[in-house]
Amino acid sequence: MSVLRSELECRLDHHTVVLLGARHSWDLGYRGELIAMQRFCRTFHYAPIISRPDEEHVPWAGQTGYVQDLWDRGLVAEAIGYDPTTDNTQILLCGNPGMIEGMITRLEKDGFGEGDAGSPGQIHAEKFW
CATH class of the missing domain: 3.40.50.80 (Nucleotide-binding domain of ferredoxin-NADP reductase (FNR) module)
Structure with a gap:
């Protein structure tokens, strides 16, 4: 929040x-x-x-x-x-690790990625219970 x-x-x-x-x-x-x-x-x-x-x-x-x-x-x-799309959207996932993994798997099918040192990606995650 x-x-x-x-x-x-x-x-x-x-x-x-x-x-x-x-x-x-x-x-x-x-x-x-x-x-x-x-x-x-x-x-x-x-x-x-x-x-x-x-x-x-x-x-x-x-x-x-x-x-x-x-x-x-x-x-x-x-x-x-x-x-x-990957050009117009940034995604922040917060919460249960199972939900986050499920969403990442789903979003990757649409070309979204978490990124790495060379690219920030479009998916950003914060896992917690």
């Missing part, structure tokens, strides 16, 4: 998309703040997804599955109005 709070740019030529996955809706951290950012900045897009909708106390009307599913469903392209 600190990166979003300090670096969010609401320019028409700069989109920020947050795909946030959790098991349950009550595990979606900073949900209220992310919804407020989306209302404030029309180039900021927040897409929550939960993997266990059957365990919700109140029926969940949002996306279900995993973060990788949002990418596969074209949600990012729909939100920003164009296809994300």
Whole structure:
């Protein structure tokens, strides 16, 4: 959240998309703040997804599955109005190492890479629990 709070740019030529996955809706951290950012900045897009909708106390009307599913469903392209490519997109993955590895594997199919000493790549990751 600190990166979003300090670096969010609401320019028409700069989109920020947050795909946030959790098991349950009550595990979606900073949900209220992310919804407020989306209302404030029309180039900021927040897409929550939960993997266990059957365990919700109140029926969940949002996306279900995993973060990788949002990418596969074209949600990012729909939100920003164009296809994300290696020329126009940088990706920051934060969270569960399994999700990060799954997303990297998926993104590599579209030509995105983590980079190395000679090239910064388009995928940047921070693994934590």
